[in-house]
Amino acid sequence: MENTRVTLIVGATGAAGSRILERGREQPGHTVIGLSRNKPVGEALWLATDLDDPQQLAEALATRPDIGRIVYASRAPHDETGVEDVPGNLRMLRNLVDAAEASLPRLSHIHLVHGAKWYGMHIGPYRTPAREGDPRHMPPNFYYDQQDFIAERQQGRDWVWSTSRPNFVLDVAPGRARNMVSTLGAYAALCRELDVPFDFPGRPGTWNALHEVTEAKFLADGILWMLGEPRCANRAFNMTNGDAFRWGELWPFLAEQFGCRPGTVRPMSMAHWMAGKEEVWERIRERHGLALPLDQVASWRFFDFFMGMDYDVLCSMTAAREAGFTGFANSWAVFADQIAAYREARILPPA
Structure with missing residues (x-):
């Protein structure tokens, strides 16, 4: 359907978002829109808005009711190694989903870009190769809060969610x-x-x-695959180079x-x-x-x-392979x- 061909990249100037935006725009028949607090010079397909301002965010999304898919690649400010801001990261995502449900009648898929910190790789040794269903580590970890939120919110909705878990990008x-x-x-x-x-x-x-490691363009291709693959609905997938x-x-x-x-x-x-x-x-x-x-x-x-x-x-790529990903x-x-x-x-x- 045409509505699945318009994709919004939230956090499109960041490490992951910029490559997803770039690779998406290379696909024929796709319209890919960026979102960040500040609009880059020369960008026409862009929404400049603040994820911490619900009203401004809703007004911005309302200008593009044709958006059907969202890739959420934004994060609250953080340092290189520490525990990241759980309330801040959850609040920004909730604001986005609230605004999307209110303003985007064609919403079909929300994807969250997470990472291998899901398995506690930043804490110490963990079971490897890590699989998507492995037990969680002792919180806090904002990935857990975000996935729990999106999974609960999706219940009874027409849209689906997915998440990717790259390692060092x-x-x-x-x-x-x-x-x-x-x-x-x-x-x-x-x-x-x-x-x-x-x-x-x-x-x-x-x-x-x-x-x-995970090469950034490879990650982008994997995420775009998830958006178009029905077998990825309401699931998380590791996304690493495979070696x-x-x-x-x-x-x-x-x-x-x-x-x-x-x-x-x-x-x-x-x-x-x-x-x-x-x-x-x-x-x-x-x-x-x-x-x-x-x-x-x-x-x-x-x-x-x-x-x-x-x-x-080390993360296992078995789940993605079984769902049809060959990258x-x-x-x-x-x-x-x-x-x-x-x-x-x-x-x-x-x-």
């Missing part, structure tokens, strides 16, 4: 420091500039554990990509040891004409977070491609 996003590839690249550039080996700063257990790696095997490959001497396992707090390295980065930046200061390229707290996981971080991404190739893209954008220096 890899994307080329200049200016977004909370990014694995750009942060690794900044660290490597500093190692080269200071003529020290590209040591692995994580824990010894992290070096050997199995890890996984796994050990840092111990990937690290020499990354050293080669970055043009560094591979080092050894040397646990250290990056938030501590990278403090004050802005002057070194500025030397690199000036020599290579790089676009951004260090605090817009690397998040050292985020680096410490993912380097501290000395246990397997995959080669994680090693994703790292290489995104390193090259950051260099082309003059965010990271050449090797």
Whole structure:
């Protein structure tokens, strides 16, 4: 039906939302509208509104009654590693659903972008590969509150819901420091500039554990698949590249990509040891004409977070496969491609 072809991406300027918007607009016959507090320059298909202002939100949605599908990729402000704001995240979603039910007569599907924190990967070891029906960890976790809310709200309605659970999302996003590839690249550039080996700063257990990532375009394709697949109605799905790696095997490959001497396992707090390295980065930046200061390229707290996981971080893709999803991404190739893209954008220096 035509009403299922108009999709609203809530949080469309964020890490996940921007790629979903982009990939959706590449599909023939789709109209994809962005929503965020501020409208980007040059965007025609956009609603500028505040999720914490119910009246403003309802008025904005009422201008596009043809919207049939919503992807909710917004989050309340949060830091790199801590417990996120449960009341704030639930309130924004409730405001959106209230406004959508009041203003969108063609509403058919609401999708929530969640993540592997559902399984407590940010707390410590958990059962792997994690499956969508695994027991919850000790709350708080705003994913739980949001899914419980949407599942209860859907009862007796004509629309359906779904959720995706990616792991660390890899994307080329200049200016977004909370990014694995750009942060690794900044660290490597500093190692080269200071003529020290590209040591692995994580824990010894992290070096050997199995890890996984989710490429942002792959995630977007998976979410768009869910919106159009009846078997995904009222279900959650893991959405990861489908392969796994050990840092111990990937690290020499990354050293080669970055043009560094591979080092050894040397646990250290990056938030501590990278403090004050802005002057070194500025030397690199000036020599290579790089676009951004260090605090817009690397998040050292985020680096410490993912380097501290000395246990397997792995989700099962079986449920998505059984529902018909056939997508995959080669994680090693994703790292290489995104390193090259950051260099082309003059965010990271050449090797």
